[in-house]
Amino acid sequence: MTSKASLTTEVISQAESYDGIRAGIVRLKDVLKGPSYQATPEGPRSTIQLDAVPIDNWPAETQTVLILGLNHLEKNPRLDYWERGDTLGNRRLREISELLRQWLREKYDLAAQPLPYHVEKGGLFLKDAAVLSGIGIIGRNNLLLHPEWGPRIRLRSILLEGDFQTTEALEGFTPCETCKVFCQKACPMKAFSQGKYSRSICVKQINADVENKVPDGEIGENGKRNLVIKYCRACELSCPVGA
Numbered sequence: 749m750t751s752k753a754s755l756t757t758e759v760i761s762q763a764e765s766y767d768g769i770r771a772g773i774v775r776l777k778d779v780l781k782g783p784s785y786q787a788t789p790e791g792p793r794s795t796i797q798l799d800a801v802p803i804d805n806w807p808a809e810t811q812t813v814l815i816l817g818l819n820h821l822e823k824n825p826r827l828d829y830w831e832r833g834d835t836l837g838n839r840r841l842r843e844i845s846e847l848l849r850q851w852l853r854e855k856y857d858l859a860a861q862p863l864p865y866h867v868e869k870g871g872l873f874l875k876d877a878a879v880l881s882g883i884g885i886i887g888r889n890n891l892l893l894h895p896e897w898g899p900r901i902r903l904r905s906i907l908l909e910g911d912f913q914t915t916e917a918l919e920g921f922t923p924c925e926t927c928k929v930f931c932q933k934a935c936p937m938k939a940f941s942q943g944k945y946s947r948s949i950c951v952k953q954i955n956a957d958v959e960n961k962v963p964d965g966e967i968g969e970n971g972k973r974n975l976v977i978k979y980c981r982a983c984e985l986s987c988p989v990g991a
Contacts (some may be wrong), residue, residue: 752913768819772881782876803870810907830977874903889931890945898990934986
């Protein structure tokens, strides 16, 4: 019988065998106790929705969450471009999630449920889960900071059947303590003007990006490049961590 520690090691290793992926494991009950679940929502959210199909009910036997982080390199901005209702990065994370689901069933006869990105469609607060699983910390830009990639990372989650050994949260990684807050200074909307991140101000920039699509996508059936949304990444790309 495979021990919890060995099972965790093998699952993390399999997940990280995919290019540009880092992974962590956390108990579902710990994620549901996280700060985002206790907070009062502030301001409107973006109207953009990934994943058309919601998950109405989580499988009752799931106890654990596998968190996946995909590196969104600055030199590969197309991973972030919103084109034809999705992004390349999100498609890649969904693809890897499904491959891992199949692998867990075939190798260990364990059920797994890839979750949607959005909480309102049955997903989890991913930054909370990523911090608890040791993938990164929350920076002063309100983004997850990975030690190697900084904030250039996108997240997804998979519910797992069974009780795994969790990965540990990061200790001693505190890059923001001595930083000159390049992220806050770079924000074109001054979303940090009150000393902390304001979602309501940030969403104004997001909605402006949605209204200003540019022809920089793939060649469509009409022979022209598809319109894409290039979301603002000023606070992300100005961060020196992992740059």
